[in-house]
Amino acid sequence: MSAGLAGAVGLSATACGADGGTAGGEVTLTLVATEYGTPDTGGGAERYWLALIQRFRQQHPNIQVDVTVLGREEVATEVSRMVREGRAPDIAQLGSYADFAAAGELYPVRELLSIPVQADFVAAFAAAGEVRRTQYGIPFTASTWRLFYNKGLFRDAGLDPEAPPETWEELAEAAAALKAAGVPVPYALPLGPEEAHGEALMWMLSGGGGLTDSSGSYVIDSAPNIAAFTWLRDVLVGGGLTGPREPAVTGRREAFTAFAAGEVGMLNGQPALLRLADRGKIDCGTATLPGKDGPSQHTMGVADWIMGFDNGRRRAAGRFLDFVFQRHNVKLFADRYETLPVTLPARESMLEAIRHQRLTPFLQQLERASFYPVGKVSWAEVSLALRQEIGAAVLPDGDPEAALRSLQERAERAEKAAREG
Incomplete structure (x- = not known):
């Protein structure tokens, strides 16, 4: 475990459903995320996740989330190793999802996110998360060129x-x-x-x-x-x-x-x-x-992805991911790391903000972006x-x-x- 994991243990939030999070019980989710921080961004991505998990805990005190933040060069290798060893994380945030989806290791997005949250995503980015017309990859960050x-x-x-x-x-x-x-x-x-x-x-x-x-x-x-x-x-x-x-x-x-x-x-x-x-x-x-x-x-258009592994904790993972994609949380991440938001409400907030004026042309291109396959x-x-x-x-x-x-x-x-x- 990294220092990020140790620091996040115990940050928890209300269980939801019969996959380890029944009323009165607790469920622990593991999250592996990618580092975005630079000397200019006021701290690494761990800082973002710990604060988000703490806010999540206030609403859902029976779901614990243990987070590990790894560098971009190592995160995919580590998640693949965890999957091979039979201990896949419940949620992973990295640059690709197709291999895991093709192997039947991920939940479809429709089984994780609520319908209102699904409807918030920029359509082009949501479509890029599909394998054979079923979406498995949830866009997390975006950029246009x-x-x-x-x-x-x-x-x-x-x-x-x-x-x-x-x-x-x-x-x-x-x-x-x-x-x-x-x-x-x-x-x-x-x-x-x-x-x-x-x-x-x-x-x-x-x-x-x-x-x-x-x-x-x-x-x-x-x-x-x-x-x-x-x-x-x-x-x-x-x-x-x-x-x-x-x-x-x-x-x-x-x-x-x-x-x-x-x-x-x-x-x-x-x-x-x-x-x-x-x-x-x-x-x-x-x-x-x-x-x-x-x-x-x-x-x-380029996106990084977040995905839920089929570990039997679907409802708890879905509840956490719904929280991740609330407008405030999406905008906060985009603000800090100068990426583009992947949801329409967060995009509209950034378009209205004077401090993000130079990002306006990039934001306006989101819906006509083309992606790698x-x-x-x-x-x-x-x-x-x-x-x-x-x-x-x-x-x-x-x-x-x-x-x-x-x-x-x-x-x-x-x-x-x-x-x-």
């Missing part, structure tokens, strides 16, 4: 800082002007193994493509996707507009750090980059992702292949069509294996 640009570098390059590019052509023109003004990285294109699948999806979406079609089948080698990566190879990379390092070895964190240091003119980013830009004293703007012929109609068991293998291989498509001698076709074939094999397994 926009084009970030350095207004100071735009001014130095003779560009209008209030008129960011809206098309691929305008983006290339702005990048060329930044390059001529001596900006080290006019446009950062992180297609290295760290998070290439995210950058790839944004370019697919802005070109009218995507990873899957409306039926959920992989379409990685679609004509719009091939056209997007051919343009990247020939125009951005071929024009020397992505800096001295090859995109195939450039990571997302590296790109964000360079932006905060004033070395990058433009890149795709999420709300967390705002805090980094503040720290670097960067006067930055954000804009809708540029599209092939106009502003993109889609943006990438996280409900597919095959996605873990496909996303790894994308991270490892997609960068080669934009090398000077790269072949986007061949690279995307190879990834499509791998995706189809992985999907077939997942279905047969």
Whole structure:
């Protein structure tokens, strides 16, 4: 047990139902959660959970909640180990849920949350939690992505800082002007193994493509996707507009750090980059992702998930999760860690708050966000292949069509294996 678990033991709340929480009895829930805290957020996620559990205890004194908070790199590994050893947590909050759902280890959301709470979620995020049309993943945090640009570098390059590019052509023109003004990285294109699948999806979406079609089948080698990566190879990379390092070895964190240091003119980013830009004293703007012929109609949405394991304590877990998603609690977490709320009431509260004005464009995009196909068991293998291989498509001698076709074939094999397994 971590210090977080030891600190939370005994924080409890009213039992509900016949799964260990009958009237007069007690039930103890175990929760494993992901760390979100940074030096700028006034404490780690444990602080949030302990305060929330204490408030829950006041209303439900017969349900105890023991919480362990783990780093993002270790939480999935630890939960998987717990499941293999037959001691799955009652509730886990982490980055994926599909493997557990496919193995029959999770409660469907409809068996956990009350109907009013289910109705509060942003529809696009709730739908992303489905496996074969049944929702198992409950969205916990969200982010949408926009084009970030350095207004100071735009001014130095003779560009209008209030008129960011809206098309691929305008983006290339702005990048060329930044390059001529001596900006080290006019446009950062992180297609290295760290998070290439995210950058790839944004370019697919802005070109009218995507990873899957409306039926959920992989379409990685679609004509719009091939056209997007051919343009990247020939125009951005071929024009020397992505800096001295090859995109195939450039990571997302590296790109964000360079932006905060004033070395990058433009890149795709999420709300967390705002805090980094503040720290670097960067006067930055954000804009809708540029599209092939106009502003993109889609943006990438990313969510972390919370889920209930089928341990026989469904009603107690559901009562706690209903409390987690009360508007005040959702907004409090989003406020502290500058993520986006996943429920409509919390979103409306943040839209009305002056202090969150710079998040308004991100919040307004929530309902038109597109997601990784996280409900597919095959996605873990496909996303790894994308991270490892997609960068080669934009090398000077790269072949986007061949690279995307190879990834499509791998995706189809992985999907077939997942279905047969």
